[in-house]
Amino acid sequence: MGSLFGGGKKTSSQSQSTQLPSWLSGASKKAVNMAENIADRPYQGYSGDRVANATNNEQAGWQVANGITGSYQPYLTQAADALGNANQNLTGADISSYMNPYTQNVTDVAANKMSDQFAQQQNARDENAAQSGAFGGLRSELGDQYANKQYLDAIGNLYTQNMGNAYNSAVNNWQADRANQSALAGQYGNMASNAAGLTSNAANTLMGAGQEQRGINQAQADANYQNFLDQRNWGTNNLNTLLGAVSSVPHGQTTTSTATQGSDPSTGQKIASGIGTVASIAGMFSSKDYKTDKQPVEGSVLAKLASMPVDTWRYKGDSERHVGPYAEDMQEHFGVGNGKQIPIIDAIGTQYAGLKEAAQRIKKLEDKAHA
Template sequence: MGGSAPKNTTQTTEQRLPPWLDAYAQDTLDFSKEVADRPLQQYDGERIAGFTPDQLAAQQGVRGMQGQTGNFLQGLAGGAQGLAGYQPQQVAAGTLPGTDLGAYMNPYLSAVETGALAGLEQQRQTAQNSLADRAISARAFGGSRQALQAGVTDATAAQKAGELSAQLRSGAFTNAQAMAQQDLTRGLQAGMANQSAGLQGAGLNLQALGLAGQLGQNAQQANYTDIAALEGIGGQQQQLDQANLDQNYARFLEQWNYPTQQLQTRLAALGGTPYGGTTVSTMPQAGGMSPAMGALGGAMSGAATGAAVSGPAAPIGALIGGLLGAAGGYASTRR
């Protein structure tokens, strides 16, 4: 078939934003510059809560207790060391040979002995008189028979006197010996009791020292418990103070970031507003995305790029990136 080849045609278009949107975008760019040009404002308030009076008092209480219990226990250790060298009372048993039995003899022994011998003498004389009477009756007074009987009577009386005296003195000695032995036994028992009491007293003193040491440690622990309670109260007060400081700092950040949040709101509204375009001139026609959509896509891409910035500057970086993207897309529609 005959015919002419198609000619290349060009079409030039200009994408214009609506006046109301163009004004809003320009105002947003101006506001972003104002936000970006703000000077750094550092927070001059307190950030960390200091120690409370209760905490300081608790710390001073711990300082004041340093060495007290140690010195107290050291004094008790000295007392225990003294008891370690305790020597119990020495007890020795007494003996009869070393005991004066004269003190135990009956002080009336001589009087008893004299009376007993006098009675025996009276019996002898009565016997002699009886022999004489019988001799007279038999008309043999003064004879050899009477003399023999009188001698026998005297000898018997003398023997009885000796036996009586020996018996009295032996009984007194035996009684004195028994009483001395009783005193020796009681003395030994008393000495052993005193020795046992001394040992028991030393043991009680040692137990008292141990109890005093335990009580001292208990007192120290009780003081630490009171101090810990006081420190706990101070800790609660400190937490409250820290919460107030944190709240003040949060309010400062809220006030500082408020313009940035306003800018984010404007950018979100700008990027989400649909609009059309008007053809004004010709340009080489080519397929692809609408310049207006390219401007919107550039704004969103720029915002995503700015949001990749980490750290405290991330919100500002995202806003600036979004603005730059929007500005680039909008500039492409003006070509």
């Protein structure tokens, strides 16, 4: 029995080849070369900053914010001291410091004058008693006792009144000082609050300005990183553009057939001839305008191709070996063909779909590796 492509014992032979247009073949080879170059390209890390650093204004604002305690603490300390003074109890030691130190001297001077006047009056009384002959008598003695009592009462009243007035004045001064200390404590408290508020406002102003500047810096960092990605993915984007053009542009195919006297055409030759004819016809109608019921391939093309056995085999009755998938698997995984034959359109289409998915996966891996 003759081989599939070797023919029988007749004296004729036939060879047939199918060629894609040169521009399509060149574009396909270029796409494969580009994919290999992209896959072999070493890792290219991004050396720029992805996140903008804190600005000088933000750092200054943080320092000001950290110093808020130092800005109001002295006023709080003074307020506490003043409030403590305002709440003190009145003691003898306290009141003495508020009394006029000259009160005693002034009172003593007044008492001395009264003593001099009393002495003068006593001398006058003695002279009158002597002239009347009553000096040393009971009447004279009673008069002296009465005058002496009045003198002592006057001296006592003088000291009592002056020292009492001085004490009352000291108490009033002490109370006024307590009120002043309480008011001073409130003023120091207000000053502490104002200092904290001013410091906080200054910190917020600095940090607000710094955040705006950092936002601008972050936008610039994002733009720089995007420029890096655009440059890094330039080859991948070009590959996708090329793949899209190759898979979508309509094209025809050229079939060349030669015949010589020899044996009958083999099974493989007949199949090849049929493939060439179908490919030529299919290539003439590759435009989207001639196609309908368009749907994307469901699932992963690469996964389906990977699950399909690709063996080396011979057609029955043929000695020549071939390599390729089986029509049953193409029908099972892609729903094309009749389970007996693999249409050339579907064979080429699955290759394009697999190549496109491989390119997309390469791009995703590159993006993930460089993110």
